[in-house]
Amino acid sequence: QVQLVESGGGLVQPGGSLRLSCAASGSIFSMYAMDWYRQAPGKQRELVATITSSGSTSYADSVKGRFTISRDNAKNTVTLQMNSLKPEDTAVYYCHRQKAVIQLRRYLEIWGQGTLVTVSS
DSSP, X not given: OOEEEEEOOEEEOTTOOEEEEEEEESSOGGGSXXXXXXXXXXXXXXXEEEEOTTOOEEEOTTTTTTEEEEEETTTTEEEEEEOSOOGGGOEEEEEEEOOEXXXXXXXXXXXXXXXXXXXXX
16 A cells, blocks of 8 residues: 655656655654655666755765755655756656554555656757
């Protein structure tokens, strides 16, 4: 019943911006660390950004200063604001819930279905 649904992908010009959203259902969202990953054709899936349950963030060097990850626990959402987009950012972007132990119970990692971002003229 736990599900992550990404939205906001699409076609954008180089230098433009997009805001990706990930909506969680069927879980207590605030207790989990959340990630954004991306995978370009022929490439390994790479970690783009992380936000912990306390709001601490980290970024891949390739997106640092351009992307911002945030969360709204009241809305059960995590977002990725992408600015100054480059063609190299073209990829399928995936929302990811990290595994956790909460109240002595183990909760598995969860992946969204992905949303395609294409940066091109």
